Amino acid sequence: MIRAFAFFVLLAAAISATVWVANHPGDVIIDWQGYRIETSLALLGFALAVACVVAALLFALWQGIRHFPGRLSGRMREGRQRRGVRALTEGMVALAAGDGRAARRAARHSLALLDDTPLTLLLAAQSAQLAGDDAAAQTYFTAMAEDETSAFLGLRGLIGLAVRSGDGEAAAPLIERARKLQAGAPWLLSAELDLLITDRQWSKIAETLQRALKAKAIDVSQGELKRATALLESARAAATDGESEAALRLAEKAHKQAPGLIPASTFLAALLDKAGSNRRAGNVLRRAWVASPHPELAAAYVALQANSGDALERVKNLRKLYDGAPDHLESAIALARAALDARLWGEARSRLGPIIEANRQPSRRVCLLMAELEEKQHDNLTAARQWFERAAMSAPEPAWVCGGCGSAAPQWTALCGNCGAFAALSWHAPGEGGPTRLSSSSPALPIS
Numbered sequence: 001m002i003r004a005f006a007f008f009v010l011l012a013a014a015i016s017a018t019v020w021v022a023n024h025p026g027d028v029i030i031d032w033q034g035y036r037i038e039t040s041l042a043l044l045g046f047a048l049a050v051a052c053v054v055a056a057l058l059f060a061l062w063q064g065i066r067h068f069p070g071r072l073s074g075r076m077r078e079g080r081q082r083r084g085v086r087a088l089t090e091g092m093v094a095l096a097a098g099d100g101r102a103a104r105r106a107a108r109h110s111l112a113l114l115d116d117t118p119l120t121l122l123l124a125a126q127s128a129q130l131a132g133d134d135a136a137a138q139t140y141f142t143a144m145a146e147d148e149t150s151a152f153l154g155l156r157g158l159i160g161l162a163v164r165s166g167d168g169e170a171a172a173p174l175i176e177r178a179r180k181l182q183a184g185a186p187w188l189l190s191a192e193l194d195l196l197i198t199d200r201q202w203s204k205i206a207e208t209l210q211r212a213l214k215a216k217a218i219d220v221s222q223g224e225l226k227r228a229t230a231l232l233e234s235a236r237a238a239a240t241d242g243e244s245e246a247a248l249r250l251a252e253k254a255h256k257q258a259p260g261l262i263p264a265s266t267f268l269a270a271l272l273d274k275a276g277s278n279r280r281a282g283n284v285l286r287r288a289w290v291a292s293p294h295p296e297l298a299a300a301y302v303a304l305q306a307n308s309g310d311a312l313e314r315v316k317n318l319r320k321l322y323d324g325a326p327d328h329l330e331s332a333i334a335l336a337r338a339a340l341d342a343r344l345w346g347e348a349r350s351r352l353g354p355i356i357e358a359n360r361q362p363s364r365r366v367c368l369l370m371a372e373l374e375e376k377q378h379d380n381l382t383a384a385r386q387w388f389e390r391a392a393m394s395a396p397e398p399a400w401v402c403g404g405c406g407s408a409a410p411q412w413t414a415l416c417g418n419c420g421a422f423a424a425l426s427w428h429a430p431g432e433g434g435p436t437r438l439s440s441s442s443p444a445l446p447i448s
């Protein structure tokens with residue numbers, strides 16, 4: 001709009017000037033150094049206009065010639081960049097598809113076309129990793145770590161390589177550098193823990209997890225379970241070294257951190273019992289039973305009464321445990337076991353009966369207890385054999401199942417015996433998700 005207005009103003013000015021010159025005719029005489037030119041004012045004006053146009057054209061031509069090499073190299077550079085970005089994209093796609101050879105080829109092209117940018121180095125490093133060439137990956141990640149903009153990514157790659165090869169010495173300073181750049185990164189915490197777990201540095205694992213829990217950098221329930229596991233392993237190590245006070249202190253911490261961690265409760269109870277605090281040991285197990293009834297808790301509770309030779313007394317004590325979770329399958333099984341030992345046949349049958357009524361396929365332990373009951377109470381070997389046969393057909397008993405690889409273990413361990421996952425074992429039937437519980441529609445078990 002403004003341009004059009006300016007054009008019309010100029011056009012009007014040019015027309016006015018032409019009209020003015022036409023209305024005021026005259027001659028121009030130029031006499032210079034022996035040259036004499038006589039012409040009209042209009043012709044001189046026209047000649048000046050033509051001279052201006054020619055000068056402008058000559059200037060434009062000169063500018064074109066002068067900038068030609070620069071423009072040519074700019075076009076070439078743009079072409080290289082376009083091809084480099086295409087190679088980079090192809091490399092990223094090949095990486096995502098797991099095609100190591102195509103990714104490395106694209107990485108070489110992009111490096112040649114775009115030089116050492118953070119993205120080309122990342123592609124080169126990751127494609128080298130995919131191809132199993134850790135030495136090349138190390139070189140590229142090191143180059144990235146030296147550049148301020150890509151340092152964090154480079155350090156991540158280097159730390160990953162060090163953790164994978166179990167090289168704690170190389171990883172420690174790298175982790176320190178990465179923590180200074182970005183302290184709260186979850187992968188950094190995970191790398192740090194992986195290294196400490198490989199070295200079985202339980203007390204350092206507990207410290208690191210406490211820091212992470214404080215900074216809310218880890219899922220609370222997972223973090224607490226892992227910290228309790230590390231504390232329990234520290235306690236066990238202290239007990240092995242004969243440091244009973246330290247062992248007790250650590251076991252108490254572990255139990256407090258995760259009251260549902262069964263091995264921490266049983267270990268603490270055993271330490272307390274050994275230290276002469278039998279009553280406190282019983283309290284620990286009863287509290288743990290309320291949180292999650294478990295056969296190992298029942299076994300530990302029975303072990304506390306080992307000095308009491310009276311089987312009836314043991315049943316009486318076990319009822320206290322039972323009362324903590326009266327509708328739980330484990331409560332009924334534990335009390336039935338103690339009743340059988342005390343030859344309280346009626347009590348044993350009253351505990352097992354509702355379980356059999358509630359489950360068409362009772363568990364192996366229930367079948368075996370029934371077989372024992374039939375044999376001992378009535379000397380009914382036929383009925384006992386039938387229960388043994390049912391036991392053989394029953395579903396697998398709950399076990400310690402690894403959340404990482406799914407393998408089942410009879411004993412709890414801090415590290416999975418199969419895949420090495422830390423604090424990954426939980427108690428449930430192999431292939432199932434949760435603990436065994438009596439059906440909710442079943443009648444509450446009688447309390448005597």
Ligand SMILES: [Zn+2]
Nearest residue numbers: 402405416419
């Ligand atoms: Zn596992």
